[in-house]
Amino acid sequence: MNLAPYVEFAKKAFxxxxTYRIExxxxxxxxxxxVYILRALWTALYAQNAAPTNLPLHSMITYATIAMLMSLILEVDGTRLIREKIREGTIATDLMKPISVPLxxxxxxxxxxxxxxLLVIPSLLCALLLVHIDVAPPATFAAFFLAFIIGYGVNFFLNFLMNCIAFWTLETFAAQLIVRWVSDLLSGQVIPLTLFPGILGRIVFALPFAAIYSTPLLIYVGVIPPEQWAASILAQLLWLVLFAVLSSLVWRAASNRVIVQGG
Amino acid sequence: MAVDDVSFALEPGELVGYIGPNGAGKSTTIKMLTGILVPTSGEVRVAGLVPWKQRKENGRNIGVIFGQRSQLYWDLPLVESFELLRAIYGVPRDQYRRNLDEFVQILDMGSFLRTPVRQLSLGQRMRGDFAAALLHSPKIVYLDEPTIGLDVVAKEAIREFIARINAERGATIVLTTHDLADVERLCRRIVLIDNGTLIYDGDIDRIKSEYGRFRTLVVRFCEPVERPHLDGAAVAEVEGPIARFRFDRNLQRADLLVRQASERYRVEDVSLEEPDLESIIRRIYVEGYGGRSKEDAS
Structure with missing residues (x-):
């Protein structure tokens, strides 16, 4: 397959x-x-309560800071273009081109x-002036990075599926907001999933959201030890494949029922 | 159902006008031809391909222009949209260069090639959209109201460009429009649909002679005439000193009517109104295709 158009799309989006420099x-x-507020929050919480055994305060602050930096990347929803284009009807012109539209x-x-x-780097430097975070050893960092890439894929497909709802309902904002909130909480972005008690903890770890934030972050802070890396990453990969297959089925159904608004 | 039993075939290199009132099913047909809408039944083939099954292959063969919907990238300078399209269609660089140079020259786009699309005037944007749709030298071009909202000069420039693309590149063109002057200027054949069904497919000349048999003689008398009458013509309207007579061109000659009028009355001026495509189509929209028989009876 010729990748040149997709490289161009990425460059143009970049x-x-x-162009929105102020933003x-x-x-x-x-x-x-x-980041500063999070540090204050967790410090206060830890002062009042007994720290969980595997997550001391410095790990917690590291976790929260890196989660914040990850959200910088993961909250960019490229697929929101789908619902915008469906609403405006411009998806028609994309479908008329010899390209894979999902790609x-x-x-x-x-x-x-x-x-x-690219913003992560200056943000990280500023954050480091304010809070101290743990620097992971190279092997851990590599495992974290791999898990992060897979999580990025899972996140993409989740967003893609959500935005594809627009093919049926034309408007998806409310559904999207709910899924976003649920996913923020259940993915481990706001609080580590290890803090969920008992059966609730087992459930949230079994959900696909955990593959997005929780797995890479728990690898980074050492809650997932090296001997469990392979199993955790494999679980992520399963979600990735499942979501990819689901996405392609949904896309096929969706593109067979395009209603272009207006005209 | 938006369209039902609309069958027609095009020869390569043909330029056909596809017309019908709002909501007749024109856009639905175009969507099926471009592969973005799947028909519930029936067959569509474009250059041998089934558009919705071979969407990408079909995409290479076609160029589409929507007058009301730009395919240019809003935030980017015009030329960057062209470069993106070059990558999308995999147009070889030298062919891209040749096409772009030609379009920039014919469409006079040199002055705004580097302007972001959102700052272009409608006329400029439309020219940009034409170049964008044709950069990959498509065999088949769909034009959906390409002159909508343009001033007369811009309209004429676009029409000239369409004629040129058709003549020089041999592109097959389907032109959908409400501006029948576009059709009259560019097409020999029209396909007319209404309520999703085909009501006419054939030469413009034929529809004109079928529906346009009735000409109007306008006579201005020196003073108002009560109940003016001419043999072989029907009074269509009398307003002050001006009377309009409708007559069948196959049964009556205009010069004889004029002589008759000047023999009977003191005539200041006469003029003849030919039916234009617009008035013919308007009558078909209002009266339906069967309207012709009503006319015959009168």
């Missing part, structure tokens, strides 16, 4: 995002502030992600 700077600023959405999202990924 430069399009880069970009604001994002870094707000991120630094949020177009992926590469557009990826281009946006790359710009936001």
């Amino acid at each position: 430069s399009r995002e880069a 970009v700077l604001m994002e870094i600023g707000s991120l630094v502030l949020r 177009y959405f992926f590469s557009d999202g990826f281009g946006q992600t790359l710009l936001h990924a």
Whole structure:
């Protein structure tokens, strides 16, 4: 397959995002502030309660800070283009082109992600001035990175599926918001899933959301030890494959029932 | 059902006008031809391909222009949209260069090639959209109201460009429009649909002679005439000193009517109104295809 168009899509999305410079700077600023608040919050919580055995305060702050930096990348929803284009009817012109439209959405999202990924570096440096975070050893970091990439894929397909609902309902905002909240909580972005008690903990670990934030983060802070890396990453991969298959089925059904609004 | 039993075939290199009132099913047909809508039954083939089954292959053969919906990238300079399209269709660089140079020259786009699309005027954007749709030298071009909202000069420029693409590149063109002057200027054949069914497919000349047999003679008398009458013509309207007579061109000659009028009355001026495509189509929309028989009876 010829990848040239998709490389172009990603480049264009990157430069399009880069035109909103003020927004970009604001994002870094707000991120630094949020990291600082998180540190204060967890410090206060830990002062009042007994620390969980496998997650001391410094690990918790590391976890929260890195989760925040990851959200910089993972909250970019490239596939929101789907519902915008369905609403405006411009998806018709994309479907008339000799391209894979889902891959177009992926590469557009990826281009946006790359710009936001570049922001992670200055944000991280600023954050380090305010809070101390643990630096993982290279092997752990590599495992974290691999898990993060797979989580990125799972996140993409989850967003893709949500936005594809627009093919049936034309408007998906409410459904999207609910899934976003649920996924923020159940993915381990807000609090580590290890803090969920008993049966609830077992359930949240069995859900696909855990593959997005929880697995890479728990690898990073050492809650998932090296001997369990393979199993955790394999579980992520299973979700990835499942979501990919589901997405392709949904896309096939969706593109057979395109209603282009207007005209 | 949006369209039902609309069958027609096109020869390569043909430029056909596809017309019908709002909601007649024109866009639905175009969507099926481009492969974005799957028909519940029936057959569609475009250059041998079934559009919705071979969407991507079909995509290479076609170029589509929607007057009301740009395919250019809103935030990017015009030329960057072209470069993106070059990558999408895999147009070889030299062919891209040749096409782009030609379009920039014919459509006079040099001055706004680097302007972001959102800052272009409608006329400029439309020219950009034409170039965008044709950069990959498609064999078949669908034009959906390509002159909508344009001023007369811009319209003429676009029409000239369409004629040129058809003549020089041999592209097959399906032109959907409400501006029948577009059709009159460009097409020999029209396909007319209404309520999702085909009501006419054939030469414009034929529909004109079938429906356009009735010409109107406008006579301006020196003073108002009560109950003006001419043999072989029907009074259509009398307003002050002006009377309009409708007559069948096959049964009556205009010059004889004029002589008759000047023999009977003091005539200041006469003029003849030919039916244009617009008035013919308007009558078909209102009266239906059967309207012709009513006319015959009168």
